[in-house]
Amino acid sequence: MVQLYQSVSLIFEGKITRMDKVKNKNEIAIAMSGGVDSAVAASLLIKNGFRVRGYYMSLKPWNCRERDKPVEQDRAEKIADKLGIQLDILDFQRIFKEEIIGGYISALSQGLTPNPCVMCNRLIKWGSLLEYVQSKGIGLLASGHYAYLQRDENGDVTLHKGLDENKDQSYVLSALPQPVLRHMILPLGNLQKKEVQALAQEFGLSESVDRESQDLCFLSGFKQEDFLRENAKELLESGEITDQDGKVLGRHSGLALYTIGQRKGLGIAWHEPLFVIDKNIERNILIIGTKDKLRQNALTAKDANWISELPQTDDRRYDIKIRYKSKLLKARIHHLQNREFTVIFDESLRDITPGQRVVVYKGRKCLGGGEIVKGMYINNLKR
């Protein structure tokens, strides 16, 4: 049988003492999306002796004419049936619309490129849902995220990358504060995706689940343009596309449709590819240029969240991600004060994008991160 990794077992065995609000240490809630990951995570918890209760969050309206419930919900119900656990359906549509969609649109209107997954994890999955299960007397909430939580005997948690680096989701969890992490259980943290798929086979779940995890995201299946036309028409105001010198090269159909570093959708033929290098939100102008114009080597960030330790601001290097799937970049942290900080990279990079999250790693450990305010190029890098 597959063992849960140590820090989960420690809870079960009652060896972690300081766990506020956790009464029954063998009772656990799990967010179930209908995907393979949460299904296997639930199975693992059950097989390791936890009493598990599933929760499916209904986040967005579906087409009622076609079916009485979304396919994801149907899958989640079948999985819960198979596992013999209770599944509660929670209607979070209103808060999802107000907080996540609202926040997303509001950020876009400021010219930012928000990451709704990060917001959704903080506000919905590990916000509203955690509060809800706690109100039901359950102190622990699990999910199928690929990230690894390590606990010491005080219950203090450190967040680590999932063992499967390709699937690692510590990035989207990096904005969660310590008090929330204390209540989280991530059973897949030490598994490879392949192992999870094999377990799904072994547990007889393969037929019920989708091959991939369901994305709960509101953008799934939507084109950004269609989404905005329905939800925020005012962001689709067309304007000029210019180069850095202000020469007009074409027209765009709404700044919100573009992000820094984007190539597709400009519709401008040139002898080499062109990319979005900046947005002028006041004048509704999209500024584009060749690849070399994207080179930057520093950024400022705000709304920092440090999970277990502050980064040092001496010359030591950390591994940095500037978006979910970016490769790790060596950099040092400076000017850390209040909830703001500066990151200076060893090498220049492209696509530093305001609104995205910058996340700091020390080896496998995720220290936390912040929201990118702006990227810049510093010429005279003093060592």
Next chain:
RNA sequence: UGGGGCAUGGUGCAACGGCAGCACACCGGACUUUGAAUCCGUGGAUCCAGGUUCGAAUCCUGGUGCCCCGG
């Protein structure tokens, strides 16, 4: 209404008289719980009318359109 130049996919360019190719754009796919990037792939063009030639995008004649010079 003088002189010169140009005309090739959506755009910008290539092709000694011998199978019209490249870049960019568009479209599709892969990847992906954000938006992107990246990778793979498809389609699509010789301004018009004559002529020379075995063979014309290429040479010749005429037409049409555009550009530059005529400070």
